[in-house]
Amino acid sequence: xxxxxxxxxxxxxxxxxxxxxxxxxxxxxxxxxxxxxxxxxxxxxxxxxxxxxxxxxxxxxxxxxxxxxxxxxxxxxxxxxxxxxxxxxxxxxx
Numbered sequence: 001x002x003x004x005x006x007x008x009x010x011x012x013x014x015x016x017x018x019x020x021x022x023x024x025x026x027x028x029x030x031x032x033x034x035x036x037x038x039x040x041x042x043x044x045x046x047x048x049x050x051x052x053x054x055x056x057x058x059x060x061x062x063x064x065x066x067x068x069x070x071x072x073x074x075x076x077x078x079x080x081x082x083x084x085x086x087x088x089x090x091x092x093x094x
Contacts, residue, residue, distance in 0.1 A: 011036060060086060 064086045070076025 011040075057090070060089065 064079065064082050067076060067079035067082040071079045
């Protein structure tokens, strides 16, 4: 497990523990934003803007994935032509 995933699990477990303790004590539910405040706040100037080019490639990949999945389930034709067309649109980089 990578460190970021481990931290995420730890924070979620803390929330569950805190919520259980609060409910047993008769308090209200703990708010997620209160738990991660200061721990997961974005750094100023760290916003990443979306890039349309990778998004377009991803959308095309969804069609290829659907063809592969249908074939694997026995509900579709061989996806080789879809894979070949996708590779050619990317300049053969895959």
